[in-house]
Amino acid sequence: MTLDDRGPDGRSTDVESGAGTPSWLAASLNYCSNCGGELQLGPVEGEERHRLACGSCGHIAYVNPRLVVTCLPLTRAGELVLIRRGLEPGKGLWAQPGGFLEVDETVTEGLIRETFEETGLVVAPGEIVGLYSRLEAAVVVLAVEATVVDGSPRVTAEALDVRAFRAEAIPWPQIAFKTTYWALVDWLALRHPELRPPPRSRHIGR
Numbered sequence: 067m068t069l070d071d072r073g074p075d076g077r078s079t080d081v082e083s084g085a086g087t088p089s090w091l092a093a094s095l096n097y098c099s100n101c102g103g104e105l106q107l108g109p110v111e112g113e114e115r116h117r118l119a120c121g122s123c124g125h126i127a128y129v130n131p132r133l134v135v136t137c138l139p140l141t142r143a144g145e146l147v148l149i150r151r152g153l154e155p156g157k158g159l160w161a162q163p164g165g166f167l168e169v170d171e172t173v174t175e176g177l178i179r180e181t182f183e184e185t186g187l188v189v190a191p192g193e194i195v196g197l198y199s200r201l202e203a204a205v206v207v208l209a210v211e212a213t214v215v216d217g218s219p220r221v222t223a224e225a226l227d228v229r230a231f232r233a234e235a236i237p238w239p240q241i242a243f244k245t246t247y248w249a250l251v252d253w254l255a256l257r258h259p260e261l262r263p264p265p266r267s268r269h270i271g272r
Contacts, residue, residue, distance in 0.1 A: 074252075078198040078207070078244040086116065087129045091204050100125040131199075134207045135176040136164025136245075138253055139189050139214050145230035146253070147214065148237075149184055152226045156242030162209065162249060163225070177210055185228045186220035189213060196252045198245040209249035211256075233258045239267055 072083060086107075087095070095118055098105055103122030110117045110126060118127040139147040139162075148160045163184040167176040177191045189212035198207040219228035231237065233254060241247050244266070251263045 072199075074248075075197045075199045075206070078248050079201045081201040083201065084115075085201070087118070088202060088204055091129065092118070095127055095129065098123060098125050099127065129204070131204045131206050133167045133173075134164055134205050134245075135167045135173055135180060136162045136207055136209050136249070137177045137181045137189055137191065138162050138195060138209060138211045138249065139181060139185070139187060140211065141214050141230050143230075145232055146236065146250075147185065147187065147219075147228065147230050149225035150227035150229070151242055152222065152224050158226065159242035160237050160240050161242040161246045164207070164209075173208065173210075177212065181212070182217065184222055184224045186217050186222070187214050187228075188216035190215050193256075195249055195256065198248055200245060207245040207249075209245075209252070211253065233261055236263075238264050241267070 092107070095105055097103065098120035101120060101123045103120045105118045105127055106121050107118050108116055110119050113126070118129065119125065120127070141147065147163075149163050151157050151159055151161055163181045164177070165180040165184075167173060171179065174191050178189060181187055181189050191210050191212045193211045195209040195211050198209065200207065221227065236250060241250070247266050254261050254263055
């Protein structure tokens with residue numbers, strides 16, 4: 067399977083599929099959560115790929131991607147709200163509000179919470195815009211369109227600026243992430259098919 071055959075969610079990663087756990091993540095997985103024994107990467111009976119397994123008790127440490135929930139908030143005027151990120155990665159660049167889903171909340175709850183924390187805006191989530199895989203970051207990003215129903219924009223530690231953009235005024239050269247770029251591309255195709263996004267800038271690499 068080539069990089070172009072992995073589905074639309076594969077557009078946001080340049081890493082080939084099937085390479086296993088990213089090295090930066092594997093480096094933190096050293097000991098068994100079941101017995102404390104040392105984990106070893108290798109073949110495991112009954113498994114189709116090499117796994118991290120405990121040499122003492124046989125426990126397999128499965129490594130799964132985390133879910134990032136993000137929001138494309140729309141004002142009553144139909145403008146799209148983006149944040150200028152206050153933290154790395156992507157500090158100073160524009161992205162949609164979002165973050166990691168907590169284990170004890172639904173996707174809807176996570177979208178509302180993350181958006182309010184980062185922008186001061188209360189949103190009502192609506193249609194799913196897309197899913198985006200980031201193999202190098204071990205995440206799957208969900209982008210959902212939402213309507214701003216309350217609150218006022220505010221600067222936070224995570225957002226140096228909160229600004230609403232007309233669809234034709236999206237700051238493409240200053241977009242932080244590949245996942246943001248593709249979410250915006252898909253949102254334009256959904257709501258403003260008359261507009262054509264520019265090619266992805268080379269600096270958008272996170």
